[in-house]
Amino acid sequence: MSKWWMRALDSFSEFVDHVNTSLGRESREEWNKRKLQEHYDKLQSLDYLLMSEVLSEVMDFWESGLYHDLVVTYGSRDEILSSRVFKVEELSNNELMVLAKENLLPKSVRTMALKITDVNVFKTMHAFLETIYINYHGPEMTWEDNIHIYFGGCAERLLMGLDKFDEYSRTPRPTKDFFKKLAITQITRKETNEVENNMFLLLLDIESEIFGMGFGDSYNDFSPTMSGFIQLLAGCSAAHNNREFTAPEDIIMAYKTFFKLVKTDITVYRAPQSIVESMPEFTGYLVCDKCGVSHGLGPEDSADDFEDVCDCGGLLVYKESI
Ligand SMILES: [Zn+2]
Incomplete structure (x- = not known):
């Protein structure tokens, strides 16, 4: 089996080696290709279950053009989404939002330093649900689509089911007990940071391959937002396993969930008609x-x-x- 990207990675290395030996230096583009290869090799050398499966998903994400499309959609979603926004009272009908607000810590220097699953980390999820929804739906979005994104149950499925989010016959209900566990999850273990950091950098290197080095500022927060979403999913995996310290396996599960999610038509998750009718545009x-x-x-x-x-x-x- 020889996928194009394996060959591409091989030729990157050869190319970089050639440049390095003939010129004794490398351009920014060559530097990026070398870093991409290094991060890929590093992750592949780590002996975790599902790691090679997830790395294969990373490359498919790139090869299929989905990575490109999501970054572009992410950058333009504010123009596409309905200008009508939810009222505070309307969101207070959303059990998930209430649980998050009541149980997760607000963003602070401490939560950021310890990578604790705080409210800010939680918020990244909806930015991604909006992006993925638009990617399947197309740009002709109505106010009702916003309601489906926030009240259709996809978020609950993800938090409770992770990579099995699509297997529920009805929307699962997150509990206060689950959120209390989620609220203390943090990424402080060295081996967890190693996986998280290398995956983040690998994806960043690929983004630079897709869009060029230092491409437009408009999409600059795609990677940090994605990183927050991965942190949230990993925190959920840790909470389900009664772990306070997020493990490398939780990061890998988060990516497995993420890559399944981006390939799923989440527009099938519809808010109940009563909810839609209670929030007229x-x-x-x-x-x-x-x-x-x-x-x-x-x-x-x-x-x-x-x-x-x-x-x-x-x-x-x-x-x-x-
Ligand atoms: Zn008139």
Whole structure:
């Protein structure tokens, strides 16, 4: 079996060796290729179950173009998603959000230094769910799609089931007990850091191969956000195994889950109709008394912020429903 990327990695090495011996120095691109090979070799040399499977997934992620597409979608999702955002009261109907807020620590110097699964780490998940959802759905997103992303149950499935997230017949319910365990998980063990760090750097090297060295600033937070999401999934794996200190196996499980997730059409996870109906996109309208044109207002919009005269010269009147 000789995949193109194995051959590519071989030729990278040969190429870098050639340059190094003939010139005695290397360009930034060659340096990146050498680092990519080093991080790959390092991970392959570690004797963990599922490591080679996950490394193969990393290369498929690159080869399939999915890595490229996700980075691009991630960078443009703010323009694609509905401008209507959830009200605090609306999110308080979301059990998962409430559990996270009540049990996880807020971001601090300490949680960052010890890589504790804090609220900030938790938040990275929805950035990824949005990205993956859009990648399958296409850019024609409606407000209802936002509701499916946040209330469709995909997040609960991931946290509770990890790589078996798609095997539940109905949305699992996370418990307070689980969140209490999750809240103390941290990545401080040397061997865990070694796996986490090398995987992060390998993916960063690949990103540089895809987009060129020092590509646009707009996508710069893709890698740190992905790293946070991996940390969250690894923390869940540790919590399910009653571990406070996240183990290398938890990082590997997190990546296994991640690579399955990005290949799954998560638009199938739909919020219950009652939830959709409880959060209408528009909570009021401005209607022209002359031509009848209407403009929807979200819960955060105030009628006072808008012109009260229509383009036709008529008067725009506020109505709760039309
Ligand atoms: Zn009008």
